[in-house]
Amino acid sequence: MQERTVEQKPNARYTFLAMTRHGQLEDRITKAAEKLFAQEGFAATGMRAIARVARVSIGAIYHHFKNKEEILESIVREEIRRRQRALDVLRAQGLSLQKQIQEIIALHFDLLCENSDVARLFFRERFDPSPVSKRRVQDLYSDVAEYIAGIIREGLAKGEIRSCQPLLTAYTILGMVEAVSLRALGEDETAGLFMKEGPEELARSIWLWLHLGQEERKADA
Amino acid sequence: MQERTVEQKPNARYTFLAMTRHGQLEDRITKAAEKLFAQEGFAATGMRAIARVARVSIGAIYHHFKNKEEILESIVREEIRRRQRALDVLRAQGLSLQKQIQEIIALHFDLLCENSDVARLFFRERFDPSPVSKRRVQDLYSDVAEYIAGIIREGLAKGEIRSCQPLLTAYTILGMVEAVSLRALGEDETAGLFMKEGPEELARSIWLWLHLGQEERKADA
Amino acid sequence: MQERTVEQKPNARYTFLAMTRHGQLEDRITKAAEKLFAQEGFAATGMRAIARVARVSIGAIYHHFKNKEEILESIVREEIRRRQRALDVLRAQGLSLQKQIQEIIALHFDLLCENSDVARLFFRERFDPSPVSKRRVQDLYSDVAEYIAGIIREGLAKGEIRSCQPLLTAYTILGMVEAVSLRALGEDETAGLFMKEGPEELARSIWLWLHLGQEERKADA
Amino acid sequence: MQERTVEQKPNARYTFLAMTRHGQLEDRITKAAEKLFAQEGFAATGMRAIARVARVSIGAIYHHFKNKEEILESIVREEIRRRQRALDVLRAQGLSLQKQIQEIIALHFDLLCENSDVARLFFRERFDPSPVSKRRVQDLYSDVAEYIAGIIREGLAKGEIRSCQPLLTAYTILGMVEAVSLRALGEDETAGLFMKEGPEELARSIWLWLHLGQEERKADA
DNA sequence: AATGAATGAGGGTTCATTCAT
DNA sequence: AATGAATGAACCCTCATTCAT
Numbered sequence: 001m002q003e004r005t006v007e008q009k010p011n012a013r014y015t016f017l018a019m020t021r022h023g024q025l026e027d028r029i030t031k032a033a034e035k036l037f038a039q040e041g042f043a044a045t046g047m048r049a050i051a052r053v054a055r056v057s058i059g060a061i062y063h064h065f066k067n068k069e070e071i072l073e074s075i076v077r078e079e080i081r082r083r084q085r086a087l088d089v090l091r092a093q094g095l096s097l098q099k100q101i102q103e104i105i106a107l108h109f110d111l112l113c114e115n116s117d118v119a120r121l122f123f124r125e126r127f128d129p130s131p132v133s134k135r136r137v138q139d140l141y142s143d144v145a146e147y148i149a150g151i152i153r154e155g156l157a158k159g160e161i162r163s164c165q166p167l168l169t170a171y172t173i174l175g176m177v178e179a180v181s182l183r184a185l186g187e188d189e190t191a192g193l194f195m196k197e198g199p200e201e202l203a204r205s206i207w208l209w210l211h212l213g214q215e216e217r218k219a220d221a
Numbered sequence: 222m223q224e225r226t227v228e229q230k231p232n233a234r235y236t237f238l239a240m241t242r243h244g245q246l247e248d249r250i251t252k253a254a255e256k257l258f259a260q261e262g263f264a265a266t267g268m269r270a271i272a273r274v275a276r277v278s279i280g281a282i283y284h285h286f287k288n289k290e291e292i293l294e295s296i297v298r299e300e301i302r303r304r305q306r307a308l309d310v311l312r313a314q315g316l317s318l319q320k321q322i323q324e325i326i327a328l329h330f331d332l333l334c335e336n337s338d339v340a341r342l343f344f345r346e347r348f349d350p351s352p353v354s355k356r357r358v359q360d361l362y363s364d365v366a367e368y369i370a371g372i373i374r375e376g377l378a379k380g381e382i383r384s385c386q387p388l389l390t391a392y393t394i395l396g397m398v399e400a401v402s403l404r405a406l407g408e409d410e411t412a413g414l415f416m417k418e419g420p421e422e423l424a425r426s427i428w429l430w431l432h433l434g435q436e437e438r439k440a441d442a
Numbered sequence: 443m444q445e446r447t448v449e450q451k452p453n454a455r456y457t458f459l460a461m462t463r464h465g466q467l468e469d470r471i472t473k474a475a476e477k478l479f480a481q482e483g484f485a486a487t488g489m490r491a492i493a494r495v496a497r498v499s500i501g502a503i504y505h506h507f508k509n510k511e512e513i514l515e516s517i518v519r520e521e522i523r524r525r526q527r528a529l530d531v532l533r534a535q536g537l538s539l540q541k542q543i544q545e546i547i548a549l550h551f552d553l554l555c556e557n558s559d560v561a562r563l564f565f566r567e568r569f570d571p572s573p574v575s576k577r578r579v580q581d582l583y584s585d586v587a588e589y590i591a592g593i594i595r596e597g598l599a600k601g602e603i604r605s606c607q608p609l610l611t612a613y614t615i616l617g618m619v620e621a622v623s624l625r626a627l628g629e630d631e632t633a634g635l636f637m638k639e640g641p642e643e644l645a646r647s648i649w650l651w652l653h654l655g656q657e658e659r660k661a662d663a
Numbered sequence: 664m665q666e667r668t669v670e671q672k673p674n675a676r677y678t679f680l681a682m683t684r685h686g687q688l689e690d691r692i693t694k695a696a697e698k699l700f701a702q703e704g705f706a707a708t709g710m711r712a713i714a715r716v717a718r719v720s721i722g723a724i725y726h727h728f729k730n731k732e733e734i735l736e737s738i739v740r741e742e743i744r745r746r747q748r749a750l751d752v753l754r755a756q757g758l759s760l761q762k763q764i765q766e767i768i769a770l771h772f773d774l775l776c777e778n779s780d781v782a783r784l785f786f787r788e789r790f791d792p793s794p795v796s797k798r799r800v801q802d803l804y805s806d807v808a809e810y811i812a813g814i815i816r817e818g819l820a821k822g823e824i825r826s827c828q829p830l831l832t833a834y835t836i837l838g839m840v841e842a843v844s845l846r847a848l849g850e851d852e853t854a855g856l857f858m859k860e861g862p863e864e865l866a867r868s869i870w871l872w873l874h875l876g877q878e879e880r881k882a883d884a
Numbered sequence: 885a886a887t888g889a890a891t892g893a894g895g896g897t898t899c900a901t902t903c904a905t
Numbered sequence: 906a907a908t909g910a911a912t913g914a915a916c917c918c919t920c921a922t923t924c925a926t
Contacts, residue, residue, distance in 0.1 A: 025910085041349055043264035047896060057912045062897065064910090124348040126403075127341065128262060168401065168415060168422060175400020176393040182347075183392050194389060201389055208383075209430040246885090268921060279922085280887045289921070467889085483791055485706035489917060499891045504918065506889090566790040568845075569783065570704060610843065610857060610864060617842020618835040624789075625834050636831060643831055650825075651872040688906090710900060721901085722908045731900065 026064045028054040030078075033071045038120040042072055042128060069132050076125065076133035079118045080140050083111065087147060097155045098211075102203040104148065105177055109199045112181050123182060145170045152210065161210045173206055247285045249275040251299075254292045259338040263293055263349060290353050297346065297354040300339050301361050304332065308368060318376045319432070323424040325369065326398055330420045333402050344403060366391045373431065382431045394427055468506045470496040472520075475513045480562040484514055484570060511574050518567065518575040521560045522582050525553065529589060539597045540653075544645040546590065547619055551641045554623050565624060587612045594652065603652045615648055689727045691717040693741075696734045701780040705735055705791060732795050739788065739796040742781050743803050746774065750810060760818045761874075765866040767811065768840055772862045775844050786845060808833045815873065824873045836869055 032054035036045040148170035155161030184194035253275035369391035376382030405415035474496035590612035597603030626636035695717035699708040811833035818824030847857035
């Protein structure tokens with residue numbers, strides 16, 4: 001299950017381990033909440049709405065979750081676990097720096113496609129004031145940023161990457177990926193284009209950016 | 222604050238035209254709402270809270286605004302007007318492509334510093350479901366993206382910019398800027414660093430990226 | 443209003459100062475709550491029921507009271523004020539010990555007749571676990587007991603009352619009065635009898651008890 | 664604890680016959696409910712709380728009792744049976760009137776000490792609205808009152824007791840005993856004093872009261 | 885223009901109770 | 906006999922909004 005082959009197919013390569021939740025009812029509730037939280041927002045989503053969408057009684061929800069916040073927390077916890085695991089797998093593969101960047105982007109788009117509700121939820125949770133999950137999501141974000149910064153530092157040491165502020169650059173890269181993928185979540189023509197060409201174009205131009213700057217620097221010197 | 226000179230100072234150059242609102246009371250309400258919407262979210266902010274923060278009676282709010290949504294709409298409308306105006310000013314200046322990119326980034330950071338409440342509100346509104354303003358904010362975002370894409374297209378035509386998908390690249394640039402500025406809104410050391418060095422570093426490396434890629438391409442060919 | 447004449451009429455002599463509450467709506471709510479708390483108990487009384495009985499919207503209740511407990515607290519506070527005031531009046535009159543005992547009993551029955559709901563509520567609050575008012579009511583009860591104990595001590599000093607433990611005897615007297623008045627709250631024949639003859643019979647026999655024991659003691663010696 | 668001798672010791676003489684309930688589990692439930700009903704009140708006690716305290720599943724409770732009310736009813740029924748039995752024993756002993764009064768008081772205090780939860784529950788049930796048990800408890804109370812009234816009537820016939828309204832006087836006596844024992848349930852110094860000296864002091868002074876009044880009456884005539 | 889009392893629908897949550905296992 | 910997941914009515918309370926003043 002862990003071993004993965006880096007093939008040509010651009011998407012759907014990081015969708016392993018869907019992590020079945022503990023009960024089917026619990027799963028229905030979580031799925032419904034994901035959808036509604038993503039669509040309407042946490043505060044604007046009512047328990048009754050979750051119950052209706054999940055085709056479950058309100059009481060049943062409270063049988064499985066302490067309160068509304070715990071549903072969100074559960075969703076976030078699970079998704080973060082999945083993402084961290086995917087990152088760990090990626091880290092363990094010993095790919096080249098360029099390949100790693102490429103894979104991080106691919107991973108991002110895969111997760112987006114696989115469960116766009118949670119992906120949108122994560123976009124929002126970074127700015128939302130939900131006391132529970134905001135921190136967790138931001139921490140995950142920091143983690144990914146640190147991972148990328150690490151790659152950049154390694155590239156700097158190896159002379160593969162132009163001089164830059166690693167962490168700031170890492171956030172910059174994350175921003176690029178998110179902006180494109182967020183736009184790709186839309187439903188118009190542009191969104192489709194971004195979803196199809198985004199990963200490759202991003203990978204190419206980001207590496208260009210990191211790598212080529214260095215060439216020029218050399219030339220400058 | 223009103224008088225402005227386009228000098229070297231990287232920030233605080235696009236803060237002209239704070240646009241006095243119609244009444245003092247109306248202004249108090251709007252400011253309170255900005256703060257609360259940014260902090261707590263639209264759905265989680267109550268009219269009572271707005272009234273309390275604005276030191277105004279609930280009745281007074283309804284005297285000036287039809288309902289809660291209209292307050293948000295008013296805030297968004299006003300802010301969009303300001304931003305569009307700033308863009309128009311920028312467009313009209315006939316700057317070089319590199320300078321235009323640089324100025325767009327500076328504008329973004331200026332707006333952030335001047336009124337971080339509204340800036341945060343805008344971050345969120347792009348994902349939030351408030352039926353009224355979401356569209357408007359997304360349209361503004363598209364506008365800015367199109368503007369940047371226009372610059373890129375011009376650069377492609379002039380041979381100043383390497384080959385790329387203009388709109389996708391525009392979104393990429395917007396994403397970079399947002400990611401860094403969003404991180405700069407934090408309150409730790411890194412945030413301070415990003416706020417100080419972000420605009421310049423971004424402008425420099427984005428231009429490097431757009432421009433130098435082309436050099437290499439030439440070399441490739 | 444304060445000056446009172448101790449006439450023959452057995453009841454309704456301590457009903458002065460009904461203490462109009464601040465608003466008529468507030469009053470309706472309080473009256474309804476008194477009735478329901480007395481009939482059904484605090485925990486078993488719903489806000490909807492109070493609203494229905496008071497012919498008031500639920501929102502209106504919360505406009506005047508922070509929560510259900512505050513309604514109870516308000517009722518208890520007001521009633522305790524009335525009772526303390528009545529006690530003060532009684533204390534200030536400089537009556538003979540026998541007369542004071544008699545008047546305390548009369549007062550008790552008057553309050554019972556005037557607003558039996560609150561009276562029943564008070565019976566219950568002494569044992570109920572409502573955190574708010576239980577203490578207050580018990581304190582009032584202690585106050586009355588202390589007052590009676592004071593009378594007894596004075597009687598002991600003057601040699602008008604037989605030797606006894608003053609505070610224990612005071613509680614005993616209170617218990618006698620309450621037991622009879624509680625029974626008088628029923629709706630059968632016995633209740634009517636108790637209501638009519640209770641005050642006098644109690645006053646007579648209590649005094650007999652306090653006073654005559656002393657005679658015998660003398661005889662014993 | 665089971666073996667009992669009618670000795671001098673003022674307390675703990677009526678604690679025979681704890682009446683083992685039908686099942687161990689049923690017993691645990693009942694004990695838990697007694698405690699919680701006494702502490703929190705019937706309405707405020709949830710089935711979950713009972714199940715938790717009794718270390719029993721909710722289902723198990725419903726296996727043994729039809730519903731929450733039936734638990735209360737069972738507790739009340741059992742306790743009333745015990746008290747009635749104790750009264751029967753007392754009645755059957757052919758004691759002197761004075762001794763009977765003394766024993767009734769002792770019985771009251773014994774029951775209080777043995778199971779103060781149920782005792783407090785009984786205090787409350789007289790005012791509480793639980794449709795089932797309120798009536799039963801009041802009936803028991805009436806029974807005891809009637810028993811005492813019977814003693815008084817007998818005393819009147821024998822000329823041992825002064826002229827009085829028998830039933831009203833019986834309630835008066837019950838009230839005295841309850842007031843003192845209720846106060847003895849507290850946890851302060853006074854409570855300890857009342858618990859220790861209450862029964863004797865009450866028995867002595869009540870008899871004094873009933874008996875000596877008569878002497879004086881004779882003197883009056 | 886400005887107030888804040890009043891409304892009642894709807895918020896999250898707990899409840900006693902049922903029932904398949 | 907015993908479990909605890911599931912139900913949905915009802916709980917207390919807050920909400921955006923109205924309207925008489």
